[in-house]
Amino acid sequence: xxxxxxxxxxxTIRMVAAEAGVSTATVSYVMSGRRGxxxxxxxxxxxxxxxxxxxRLGYRPNQAARAIRTGRTNTVILSLTMLSDPWSLSVIExxxxxxxxxxITPLILGDADWVKVLQSHDADAVFVDAVTPxxxxxxxxxxxxxxxxxxxxxxxxxxxxxxIRSVAGPGCTLAVEHLLAGHRKVGCVVPVRGERPPAGRxxxxxxxxxxxxxIDLNEDYVGAFDGTTAGAYAATMRLLGRxxxxxxxxxxxxxxxxxxxxxxxxxxxxxxxxxxxxGVGNAIEGERMSPSLSTVGPVDFFDRVARLLLKRAVxxxxxxxxxxxxxxxxxxxxxxxxxxxxNRLY
Amino acid sequence: xxxxxxxxxxxTIRMVAAEAGVSTATVSYVMSGRRGxxxxxxxxxxxxxxxxxxxRLGYRPNQAARAIRTGRTNTVILSLTMLSDPWSLSVIExxxxxxxxxxITPLILGDADWVKVLQSHDADAVFVDAVTPxxxxxxxxxxxxxxxxxxxxxxxxxxxxxxIRSVAGPGCTLAVEHLLAGHRKVGCVVPVRGERPPAGRxxxxxxxxxxxxxIDLNEDYVGAFDGTTAGAYAATMRLLGRxxxxxxxxxxxxxxxxxxxxxxxxxxxxxxxxxxxxGVGNAIEGERMSPSLSTVGPVDFFDRVARLLLKRAVxxxxxxxxxxxxxxxxxxxxxxxxxxxxNRLY
DNA sequence: CTGTTAGCGCGTTCAA
DNA sequence: TTGAACGCGCTAACAG
Numbered sequence: 001x002x003x004x005x006x007x008x009x010x011x012t013i014r015m016v017a018a019e020a021g022v023s024t025a026t027v028s029y030v031m032s033g034r035r036g037x038x039x040x041x042x043x044x045x046x047x048x049x050x051x052x053x054x055x056r057l058g059y060r061p062n063q064a065a066r067a068i069r070t071g072r073t074n075t076v077i078l079s080l081t082m083l084s085d086p087w088s089l090s091v092i093e094x095x096x097x098x099x100x101x102x103x104i105t106p107l108i109l110g111d112a113d114w115v116k117v118l119q120s121h122d123a124d125a126v127f128v129d130a131v132t133p134x135x136x137x138x139x140x141x142x143x144x145x146x147x148x149x150x151x152x153x154x155x156x157x158x159x160x161x162x163x164i165r166s167v168a169g170p171g172c173t174l175a176v177e178h179l180l181a182g183h184r185k186v187g188c189v190v191p192v193r194g195e196r197p198p199a200g201r202x203x204x205x206x207x208x209x210x211x212x213x214x215i216d217l218n219e220d221y222v223g224a225f226d227g228t229t230a231g232a233y234a235a236t237m238r239l240l241g242r243x244x245x246x247x248x249x250x251x252x253x254x255x256x257x258x259x260x261x262x263x264x265x266x267x268x269x270x271x272x273x274x275x276x277x278x279g280v281g282n283a284i285e286g287e288r289m290s291p292s293l294s295t296v297g298p299v300d301f302f303d304r305v306a307r308l309l310l311k312r313a314v315x316x317x318x319x320x321x322x323x324x325x326x327x328x329x330x331x332x333x334x335x336x337x338x339x340x341x342x343n344r345l346y
Numbered sequence: 347x348x349x350x351x352x353x354x355x356x357x358t359i360r361m362v363a364a365e366a367g368v369s370t371a372t373v374s375y376v377m378s379g380r381r382g383x384x385x386x387x388x389x390x391x392x393x394x395x396x397x398x399x400x401x402r403l404g405y406r407p408n409q410a411a412r413a414i415r416t417g418r419t420n421t422v423i424l425s426l427t428m429l430s431d432p433w434s435l436s437v438i439e440x441x442x443x444x445x446x447x448x449x450i451t452p453l454i455l456g457d458a459d460w461v462k463v464l465q466s467h468d469a470d471a472v473f474v475d476a477v478t479p480x481x482x483x484x485x486x487x488x489x490x491x492x493x494x495x496x497x498x499x500x501x502x503x504x505x506x507x508x509x510i511r512s513v514a515g516p517g518c519t520l521a522v523e524h525l526l527a528g529h530r531k532v533g534c535v536v537p538v539r540g541e542r543p544p545a546g547r548x549x550x551x552x553x554x555x556x557x558x559x560x561i562d563l564n565e566d567y568v569g570a571f572d573g574t575t576a577g578a579y580a581a582t583m584r585l586l587g588r589x590x591x592x593x594x595x596x597x598x599x600x601x602x603x604x605x606x607x608x609x610x611x612x613x614x615x616x617x618x619x620x621x622x623x624x625g626v627g628n629a630i631e632g633e634r635m636s637p638s639l640s641t642v643g644p645v646d647f648f649d650r651v652a653r654l655l656l657k658r659a660v661x662x663x664x665x666x667x668x669x670x671x672x673x674x675x676x677x678x679x680x681x682x683x684x685x686x687x688x689n690r691l692y
Numbered sequence: 693c694t695g696t697t698a699g700c701g702c703g704t705t706c707a708a
Numbered sequence: 709t710t711g712a713a714c715g716c717g718c719t720a721a722c723a724g
Contacts, residue, residue, distance in 0.1 A: 010491045013717055023696050028718055041693055058487055060465040064410040064419070065716035068702050073410070075467070077453075083438065084631075089430055092456050105463050107423075108454035110438050117451050119406040121421070141404055145356045230634045237636075265611035266636065285430075288576045290583075290612065359703060369710045374704055388709075411702030414716050 011057040020053035022046060027054070031061055067122060075105050076313050077123040079114040081130045084229060085255040086285035091127070093284065094302035098310050118142055125149070125313035127305070131156060148316065150309050154201065158321045162312065164305055166298040168280065171328025172205030172252070175278045175296040178330055179248040180213045182339025183276065187221035187239045187246030189232055189256045198224055202252040202280060221246050225256070232259035240267050240275065247275055248336065254279040254286055257293055261335060276336035282329075291334035298326030357403040366399035368392060373400070377407055413468060421451050422659050423469040425460040427476045430575060431601040432631035437473070439630065440648035444656050464488055471495070471659035473651070477502060494662065496655050500547065504667045508658065510651055512644040514626065517674025518551030518598070521624045521642040524676055525594040526559045528685025529622065533567035533585045533592030535578055535602045544570055548598040548626060567592050571602070578602040582609035586621065593621055594682065600627040600641055607637065607681060622682035628675075637680035644672030 013031075017024045029042055030050040042050075053059075067073045078095060080088040095106045104124065109117060115138045118126060125148040131139060136156070143149055143160030150162045157163070179186045188206045190198045207217055220242065223235030232251070236259065239246060249264075251257035257279025261271050269275050272291050279286065282297020308324065332338055359377075363370045375388055376396040388396075399405075413419045424441060426434040441452045450470065455463060461484045464472060471494040477485060482502070489495055489506030496508045503509070525532045534552045536544045553563055566588065569581030578597070582605065585592060595610075597603035603625025607617050615621050618637050625632065628643020654670065678684055 012715090024717075025697080025719075026695060029695095032718080034719095041695090043694065046694080058491060061718095062414075062468070062716060063466045064413045064468060065702095066718075067410045068408075068414065068716075069700075069718045071701095083429065084432075084435055086430075092429065096457060100457075100459075105455075105457070105467065108429075108456055109451075110454055111442060111446075111451065113446075120409045121451065122408070122410060145404065230636075233636060262608055262611065263636075265608065268614060268616070270614070290576075290579055290609075358701085370703075371705075371710060371712095375709095378704080380704095392709080408702055411716095412704075414702070415704045415714075417715095 010062070011054075011059040013059070013061070015057055016050065016054050016059045019057060020046075020050045022050060026050065030054075031059075071316075073122055073124055074103055075107055075123045076309060077107050077109055077118070077121070077126045079109045079111075079118075079126065079128045081112060082227075082255070083108075083110050085253070086258065086283035087254055087281050088129070090284040090302045091129070091305065094306040095127070095309060098303070098306040099313075102310060102314065104310065104313055115139070115142070118147060122147075123313075124316070125309050127309050128152065148312050150305070150312060152305075158323050160321060162308060162321045163323045164308075164326075165323055166301060166326040166328065167201075168328070169201040169205055171296040171298075171330075172202045172250075172280055173209050174328065174330045175280060176206050176209035176250050177213075178294070178332070179250055179276060179278060179336060180209060180215075183246075183248040184215060185218075185221065185244070185246040186210070186215075186248045186250060187223060189223045189225065189235055189239070189249055189251040189260050191227040191232070191252065191256065192224045193227075198222060200252075206250055206252075229255055229259045232256040233263045236260040236263035237267070240264055240269065245275075249275065249277045251277065251279045254281040254283040254293060254295055254297075257295065257335070258285075258289070261291065261293070272334045272337055276339075278336040282331055286331075286333070294333045294336035295331050296328055297331065299329050301326055356408070357405040359405070359407070361403055362396065362400050362405045365403060366392075366396045368396060372396065376400075377405075417662075419468055419470055420449055421453055421469045422655060423453050423455055423464070423467070423472045425455045425457075425464075425472065425474045427458060428573075428601070429454075429456050431599070432604065432629035433600055433627050434475070436630040436648045437475070437651065440652040441473070441655060444649070444652040448656060448660065450656065450659055461485070461488070464493060468493075469659075470662070471655050473655050474498065494658050496651070496658060498651075504669050506667060508654060508667045509669045510654075510672075511669055512647060512672040512674065513547075514674070515547040515551055517642040517644075517676075518548045518596075518626055519555050520674065520676045521626060522552050522555035522596050523559075524640070524678070525596055525622060525624060525682060526555060526561075529592075529594040530561060531567070531590070531592040532556070532561075532594045532596060533569060535569045535571065535581055535585070535595055535597040535606050537573040537578070537598065537602065538570045539573075544568060546598075552596055552598075575601055575605045578605035579609045582606040583613070586610055586613050586615065591621075595621065595623045597623065597625045600625040600629040600632055600639060600643075603639055603641065603681070604631075604635070607635075607639070618680045618683055622685075624682040628677055632677075632679070640679045640682035641677050642674055643677065645675050647672055 013024050013027050017027045030047050099106050128151045131153050140159050152164045190203050192198050223239045225231035225235040251260050260277050264271050264275050279293050279295040282295050286293030286295050359370045359373050363373045376393050445452050474497045477499050486505050498510045536549050538544050569585045571577035571581040597606050606623050610617050610621050625641040628641050632639030632641050
């Protein structure tokens with residue numbers, strides 16, 4: 001009396017075989033579309049009988065069982081730390097578009113504890129958007145055990161997995177320089193971990209570009225926040241609420257820039273006129289919003305990431321891991337337009 | 347020469363058994379923590395040996411293989427149509443919090459074509475946030491075949507699955523009446539499918555509340571949009587850009603309300619003073635933003651949904667499906683404060 | 693050329 | 709504490 005738990009019974013390949021009066025092997029060949037080429041041939045009439053039986057029963061191959069045998073799950077996992085970030089949505093959108101024609105399902109993991117999950121759950125490829133120092137070891141362990149990984153990180157070396165390294169430094173300098181062309185009072189909105197002072201390449205681009213322009217760093221113009229959108233909003237309110245408020249803001253991520261724009265508007269300022277704001281990342285949403293977001297970022301980033309991920313998913317871990325560099329570019333849009341000498345704000 | 351595809355080899359239960367010098371059965375009992383209580387007893391010394399061997403090899407049970415035997419995947423799927431909606435993020439947040447202590451992993455499906463995915467991929471329970479008419483049939487098919495479903499829908503009858511029916515009608519009326527207490531020029535921001543005119547309970551609440559207040563429906567005050575955040579933004583710009591602009595806006599979803607607030611601020615209006623804006627849904631983010639979002643919605647909605655989903659995931663489809671009704675409530679916050687007769691805007 | 697048999701690969705679980 | 713069967717779909721080798 002074999003039966004799975006629960007009330008409903010899911011049709012198995014054996015039921016279909018019985019219904020069609022053939023063997024399970026034949027059903028398998030028909031369902032996976034692998035008749036002819038290489039495998040044994042199945043007559044058209046039999047194919048039709050099997051198809052009809054499967055249809056009648058509403059049969060769908062059990063992906064879990066299939067995965068055990070083939071090692072393929074027809075699934076990619078996207079581990080995304082900050083789902084509210086338009087950057088994450090851009091990744092999702094690009095991957096979904098690329099995965100659909102391949103019959104691959106993207107599943108999103110919004111959990112910060114992705115290491116544990118990936119140790120038990122298999123996928124044909126996994127995209128990881130952030131790696132803390134403590135996660136580096138287990139990450140390499142995953143790769144060693146055969147998990148196909150594509151990791152977004154600016155520091156990591158490829159150690160059995162692909163690394164997407166969109167080197168932010170030079171691009172971020174472009175952003176700050178763009179603001180410095182029309183402003184002297186340039187503030188910065190930057191996330192920090194814990195109580196530590198701001199750090200990282202994106203922030204260094206700010207300090208060094210200021211220095212290169214002969215401007216002293218004003219700590220009152222640095223709005224550190226906790227990494228949440230609400231925090232970015234509050235930090236911007238503090239910066240722009242000052243009497244000697246900055247006339248331009250450099251936000252080290254696009255989502256911080258979006259929050260900054262909202263905060264500025266809340267204060268009655270017109271972004272792109274009273275204050276210029278630029279972000280970092282070139283998320284797709286930046287183009288669509290109003291005012292559209294000036295930003296720096298890699299060209300064609302999301303589509304290329306999606307293509308790599310799916311190539312890996314299809315090929316398996318066969319290929320040699322790469323470090324993928326992306327050239328960055330300045331995208332001048334409404335939130336921080338070009339300023340000629342004539343319309344400088346300072 | 348048995349070996350899985352790819353270069354890395356994943357440790358199996360057999361390797362652990364060999365390493366520890368015991369049978370696979372023993373390893374299984376140890377790993378699933380099912381020794382003692384009900385299950386067979388395993389001596390402490392053996393447990394230690396097995397644990398050490400598993401640790402050395404970095405063994406993790408293969409969830410796919412486990413699923414075949416047990417019928418449980420330790421996974422719940424959240425099918426969410428609009429990931430940028432704070433409502434979706436609220437669902438995710440609540441489910442993640444509730445799932446973590448149970449060892450259950452929430453996976454998010456951002457694909458509109460969830461039916462196909464669910465037909466092949468199993469989960470202990472699935473949350474679905476929107477059902478089109480064409481999806482109703484396949485939905486019932488899924489339920490009949492044993493998929494444990496929790497469906498969010500205001501119309502559907504329970505047909506083998508739970509229905510979360512947060513009856514919006516009366517609650518939405520509360521929202522419109524709240525605005526009508528201080529305004530006569532109340533606009534509406536509402537998504538529409540295709541070219542059809544606005545419809546649905548949330549919109550009817552608007553027209554009937556207006557009628558009850560003796561106010562004629564002004565079609566120029568109805569901002570229909572395409573369902574995207576950018577569309578809601580544009581619709582609001584049109585409404586508030588008019589000379590005789592409405593002094594209050596009723597948005598039929600929270601994400602539309604958020605876009606409306608951004609648009610209003612873009613126009614230099616102070617929300618909660620120059621214009622009042624109210625949403626629908628009571629997404630968690632509404633409390634955190636600034637100005638905080640006035641809204642109507644079910645009380646404690648997300649946590650209760652999460653609890654139900656996980657109860658189903660744990661119990662399997664054992665229980666009798668329910669229709670869950672949620673009482674709605676008005677949440678007065680900054681974006682549409684209380685207005686006494688003294689500070690009416692009209 | 694067409695179809696079947698038999699056994700694989702997981703982790704689980706019952707009878708011994 | 710274990711051997712062996714079990715559940716699933718896949719597939720090499722075989723039979724007609």
